[in-house]
Amino acid sequence: MCGIAGLLFKNSDYHSGLGRSLIDMLDGCQHRGPDSTGFALYGPSQRGRLVLRFLVGEGRGAEKAISRIRSVLSEQQARIDEEYNVGGHFRVKVSVDHDIRAFSYAMEQAAQVFSIGESLEIIKDVGGAHDVDALYRVHEFEGTHGLGHVRLATESDVKPEAAHPFWATGFSDVAIVHNGQITNYWKMRRRLERRDFEFRTDNDSELIAVYLAEKLSEGVSLDEALETSIQDLDGTFSFLVSTMDEIGYAKDKLAAKPMIMYETENLVAIASEEVSLNRLFPGRALDTHEPPPGTYATWRRDNRPVGPNRRAA
Amino acid sequence: MPRGAEIIDRLAPIAELPSVFYEAFPMALIDLKETPVREANELIRQYGAVGEDVEIVNPDARHHLGVGLTEEISVRIRGSAGYFCAGLTDGAYFEVDNNVGWGVGDNIYRGTVVVRGNAGAIPGVAIRGAEIIIHGNMGSRAGQVMKSGTLCCAGNANFMAGYMMYGGRIIILGDSGENVGEDMSAGDIYVAGKLLSVGSDAVQVDVLPSELDSIMEFLDRYELKAKRGDFKKVNNAGKKLRYGKTEQQVRSIPFHTFSGKCDYWGPKVQEDVWVKSQIGRYRIRGYGGARTLPHLSDLAFRSDLSTIGDDPHVVSKVSMNTRIGGKHGANPLDLSMPVLIAPMSYGALSRSTKQAIGIASSLSGIAENTGEGGMSDAQRDAADQLIFQCLGGRLGWNIHDMKRANALEIYISQGAKPGFGGQLMAKKVTKELAEIRGIPEGIDLRSPSRHPDILGADDLVIKVQEFREATGYRLPISIKLGAGRIHDDIKIALKDGFDFVELDGMQGSTGAGGAEVMEYVGIPTISAIVGALDGLAEIDCAGEIQIVLMGGLRDGIDAVKALCLGADAVAFGTSAIIAGGCIACMQCHVGQCVTGIATQDPDHEKRYNVSVEARNIHRFLEVVRWQIAAITNALGYKNVTSLCRDDLVALTPEAAEITRLAYEPGYRDSDRNFSESVGLG
Numbered sequence: 001m002c003g004i005a006g007l008l009f010k011n012s013d014y015h016s017g018l019g020r021s022l023i024d025m026l027d028g029c030q031h032r033g034p035d036s037t038g039f040a041l042y043g044p045s046q047r048g049r050l051v052l053r054f055l056v057g058e059g060r061g062a063e064k065a066i067s068r069i070r071s072v073l074s075e076q077q078a079r080i081d082e083e084y085n086v087g088g089h090f091r092v093k094v095s096v097d098h099d100i101r102a103f104s105y106a107m108e109q110a111a112q113v114f115s116i117g118e119s120l121e122i123i124k125d126v127g128g129a130h131d132v133d134a135l136y137r138v139h140e141f142e143g144t145h146g147l148g149h150v151r152l153a154t155e156s157d158v159k160p161e162a163a164h165p166f167w168a169t170g171f172s173d174v175a176i177v178h179n180g181q182i183t184n185y186w187k188m189r190r191r192l193e194r195r196d197f198e199f200r201t202d203n204d205s206e207l208i209a210v211y212l213a214e215k216l217s218e219g220v221s222l223d224e225a226l227e228t229s230i231q232d233l234d235g236t237f238s239f240l241v242s243t244m245d246e247i248g249y250a251k252d253k254l255a256a257k258p259m260i261m262y263e264t265e266n267l268v269a270i271a272s273e274e275v276s277l278n279r280l281f282p283g284r285a286l287d288t289h290e291p292p293p294g295t296y297a298t299w300r301r302d303n304r305p306v307g308p309n310r311r312a313a
Numbered sequence: 314m315p316r317g318a319e320i321i322d323r324l325a326p327i328a329e330l331p332s333v334f335y336e337a338f339p340m341a342l343i344d345l346k347e348t349p350v351r352e353a354n355e356l357i358r359q360y361g362a363v364g365e366d367v368e369i370v371n372p373d374a375r376h377h378l379g380v381g382l383t384e385e386i387s388v389r390i391r392g393s394a395g396y397f398c399a400g401l402t403d404g405a406y407f408e409v410d411n412n413v414g415w416g417v418g419d420n421i422y423r424g425t426v427v428v429r430g431n432a433g434a435i436p437g438v439a440i441r442g443a444e445i446i447i448h449g450n451m452g453s454r455a456g457q458v459m460k461s462g463t464l465c466c467a468g469n470a471n472f473m474a475g476y477m478m479y480g481g482r483i484i485i486l487g488d489s490g491e492n493v494g495e496d497m498s499a500g501d502i503y504v505a506g507k508l509l510s511v512g513s514d515a516v517q518v519d520v521l522p523s524e525l526d527s528i529m530e531f532l533d534r535y536e537l538k539a540k541r542g543d544f545k546k547v548n549n550a551g552k553k554l555r556y557g558k559t560e561q562q563v564r565s566i567p568f569h570t571f572s573g574k575c576d577y578w579g580p581k582v583q584e585d586v587w588v589k590s591q592i593g594r595y596r597i598r599g600y601g602g603a604r605t606l607p608h609l610s611d612l613a614f615r616s617d618l619s620t621i622g623d624d625p626h627v628v629s630k631v632s633m634n635t636r637i638g639g640k641h642g643a644n645p646l647d648l649s650m651p652v653l654i655a656p657m658s659y660g661a662l663s664r665s666t667k668q669a670i671g672i673a674s675s676l677s678g679i680a681e682n683t684g685e686g687g688m689s690d691a692q693r694d695a696a697d698q699l700i701f702q703c704l705g706g707r708l709g710w711n712i713h714d715m716k717r718a719n720a721l722e723i724y725i726s727q728g729a730k731p732g733f734g735g736q737l738m739a740k741k742v743t744k745e746l747a748e749i750r751g752i753p754e755g756i757d758l759r760s761p762s763r764h765p766d767i768l769g770a771d772d773l774v775i776k777v778q779e780f781r782e783a784t785g786y787r788l789p790i791s792i793k794l795g796a797g798r799i800h801d802d803i804k805i806a807l808k809d810g811f812d813f814v815e816l817d818g819m820q821g822s823t824g825a826g827g828a829e830v831m832e833y834v835g836i837p838t839i840s841a842i843v844g845a846l847d848g849l850a851e852i853d854c855a856g857e858i859q860i861v862l863m864g865g866l867r868d869g870i871d872a873v874k875a876l877c878l879g880a881d882a883v884a885f886g887t888s889a890i891i892a893g894g895c896i897a898c899m900q901c902h903v904g905q906c907v908t909g910i911a912t913q914d915p916d917h918e919k920r921y922n923v924s925v926e927a928r929n930i931h932r933f934l935e936v937v938r939w940q941i942a943a944i945t946n947a948l949g950y951k952n953v954t955s956l957c958r959d960d961l962v963a964l965t966p967e968a969a970e971i972t973r974l975a976y977e978p979g980y981r982d983s984d985r986n987f988s989e990s991v992g993l994g
């Protein structure tokens with residue numbers, strides 16, 4: 001129950017407008033979900049250095065969580081290069097050369113992990129886009145691409161950890177935002193659990209993230225992973241996925257959830273509603289395009305064309 | 314281009330502007346960079362009232378532009394519009410320079426919309442006579458539940474064009490998308506490009522020369538081109554419009570026997586097996602579920618109420634006035650007691666019955682509800698306060714009746730058959746009824762179970778806003794929910810900005826529904842109210858949305874128990890029609906109701922005496938009033954809002970478990986005595 005947004009700058013390296021643009025896009029569709037807002041942002045990366053973002057809460061609880069994080073990091077022989085604590089979040093940058101899955105499952109023991117990646121940072125909390133920005137200064141974020149999400153909480157509570165985007169638990173730099181409902185959730189989840197993947201929530205969006213990341217880890221391209229997702233996932237969905245270099249979308253065969261996109265030589269912007277796209281270009285009549293049902297597409301930030309929306313076979 | 318019209322102060326009352334302005338600047342300008350949509354829509358209506366055309370700049374794909382306009386002016390939108398552009402209008406001309414979002418032209422009666430760019434999903438949804446022209450491509454489910462008029466797309470259409478359409482025509486100059494005409498009942502779909510596939514119960518047929526003439530004339534008028542010879546046509550295939558076999562009339566088993574304690578092979582089971590062996594499908598019947606389920610009658614009042622009959626003036630001593638729906642600033646319903654009439658459709662019920670119920674509601678100072686299928690003049694005149702219900706088929710839904718309603722209601726589901734739409738068997742789909750609803754005569758109408766434009770809470774919020782914009786934020790908007798996952802659904806109702814909830818449990822009745830669904834789907838009414846209140850409490854929003862509880866409430870005693878459990882008001886369906894002469898034979902669906910209540914047959918309806926039955930229903934409602942007052946007074950309160958859970962105990966373990974009230978079977982005897990002294994039976 002929500003609105004989604006995605007933005008990728010195809011050419012430039014690190015665009016200073018990334019955070020600001022996503023805030024505008026989400027503010028434009030905040031009516032779709034006033035309860036919480038979140039961002040998945042891709043900034044500069046360095047090999048072997050991971051950014052970890054945790055939910056630690058406030059006060060004494062936060063102190064305890066942070067000291068737990070520090071001790072698990074040292075157990076894992078990860079060197080802390082930078083750290084700070086803002087709002088209910090704790091962000092650390094570490095040097096580590098481990099298998100990322102084992103490492104992140106270990107970190108989960110210390111505190112709730114929002115994201116782990118060389119480039120990815122997930123920032124999410126209750127409230128609107130401007131509330132979240134005021135606390136976490138999203139507008140200052142420079143980067144190449146990112147996703148955003150506004151949520152109307154229906155079943156689970158209004159809590160920061162229930163907000164989107166979802167990180168693909170155990171996989172570096174993969175994030176997802178999703179509008180809709182996966183009806184074969186438990187079947188798919190059990191299938192993945194039998195292969196030792198862990199889930200942190202009962203949210204169907206996390207499932208999509210892990211599903212795709214698992215395919216990617218097997219060496220499948222994002223494009224191919226999206227193609228099979230349309231066959232494998234039942235229900236209504238419009239979702240956006242991002243990796244270190246790409247963003248992509250997939251749309252269910254019933255076209256039950258809205259999605260609209262705008263592409264130029266320099267950028268691709270995708271959102272639930274055109275009103276979000278127009279926030280980037282006020283006063284302009286945009287040549288937008290609604291992806292047909294049952295299609296998917298991906299874009300890379302080095303501007304290598306991957307191809308426009310194709311239909312899943 | 315701005316034409317100097319900026320000079321006109323956009324907030325100045327129009328009537329006060331010197332007429333010279335109109336001659337010099339014939340088009341008023343509204344800049345959405347500075348004017349919020351709500352204000353812009355007010356302005357458009359004001360300009361409409363003086364016959365002035367409007368130009369909108371910087372629209373930036375905002376939703377609800379121009380909704381509710383019923384004047385014949387033209388509105389030019391210089392850019393893209395969002396959802397429901399030109400929706401709920403009658404007579405206007407809209408032109409959009411770029412794209413539109415979902416539901417362009419929603420429910421237009423007459424009028425024209427020209428879109429120069431692309432349209433999102435469900436363009437032309439539920440139109441009743443408009444001409445909608447889209448120069449680019451259009452999204453999925455174009456023309457869903459449209460009734461008449463023309464939807465024309467010069468580009469390609471998408472998935473399921475003409476889904477569930479009831480009439481009118483769709484002209485697609487490009488390719489069609491898949492499943493064209495899925496479950497259409499009537500109307501014509503023409504495709505000049507590739508016809509990808511036809512949907513369920515749709516078929517490709519030959520195009521007649523006269524139809525081609527008409528199409529070419531239409532295209533000429535809008536300066537569009539296509540080759541005459543390219544058109545293919547899709548129509549309804551006629552396989553699903555009627556049930557294959559109608560159910561024989563059986564000697565009806567009276568409800569009290571039917572619902573009585575039944576052994577394994579009771580008369581009910583036997584009849585069911587036999588009828589199914591004849592018709593080969595599920596059965597449809599009227600009335601409600603007949604299984605024994607936990608009910609308000611499993612609760613009793615904790616206090617000794619033996620003095621209850623003593624005070625003849627008790628009604629004047631208890632404050633019962635209740636206002637419903639004012640939460641967001643709309644004019645609330647003003648009820649003389651916390652009671653409403655449940656939504657019951659004109660269609661399931663005869664016009665005379667709706668009229669009698671309307672009159673009775675006015676005499677008793679409460680509110681009536683149209684149910685599905687539109688509002689008749691007779692009904693509007695009869696009821697002082699009338700809620701207008703909007704269902705997925707948009708049958709009889711229109712801006713004019715919205716404006717003359719006292720509240721609007723979005724039906725999501727009802728307790729008797731959660732997840733299903735209305736059903737009206739062919740016998741009741743008469744010419745007159747079909748006309749009001751905008752559907753073909755004589756079909757077994759299975760109304761859609763979903764709204765075209767409500768596929769989630771995120772869409773719903775935009776729909777609610779459309780209704781508010783169209784009616785100038787004057788009317789309360791409610792949501793009718795058949796309880797299932799009410800614990801979560803109530804939160805959506807709250808967050809999506811409804812003013813109140815009409816909450817229905819599985820003991821509610823229906824004019825026609827699948828028997829299995831009625832008996833086995835849903836949750837009891839007492840579970841519904843407890844679940845709803847728990848859901849609100851969980852998000853710290855107790856008391857933030859009013860709840861009208863219904864579903865198997867029989868009289869004022871049940872009403873008071875519902876109020877004690879936490880409902881703000883209650884609604885009666887079945888007991889109101891019984892008061893007005895219903896004999897509970899459960900054959901409502903057949904259409905030959907001997908009392909003239911559940912019928913559209915004039916010969917049967919003749920038996921119904923409106924003024925006599927209106928009096929009877931009113932008299933019953935006054936007894937309800939007395940019961941509520943007497944019990945409230947006997948419990949020691951002066952106001953119905955003081956009633957609370959502490960006044961109740963549970964007589965059965967199940968009811969105690971559901972309500973978390975104390976299990977006190979010892980109250981059973983006093984309850985029986987009490988019910989006999991103030992009850993109806």
Ligand SMILES: Cc1cc2nc3c(=O)[nH]c(=O)nc-3n(C[C@H](O)[C@H](O)[C@H](O)COP(=O)(O)O)c2cc1C
Pocket residue numbers: 600601655656657658661662683684685686702724726727728729735793817820821822823824863864865866884885886887888901911
């Ligand atoms: C003849 C008849 C027609 C009905 N039509 C509608 C309708 O159009 N819309 C609706 O929301 N509920 C409809 N209902 C259901 C009632 O609004 C309500 O849920 C139910 O009757 C309440 O329970 P009660 O009959 O036990 O009082 C209908 C019920 C009956 C008996």
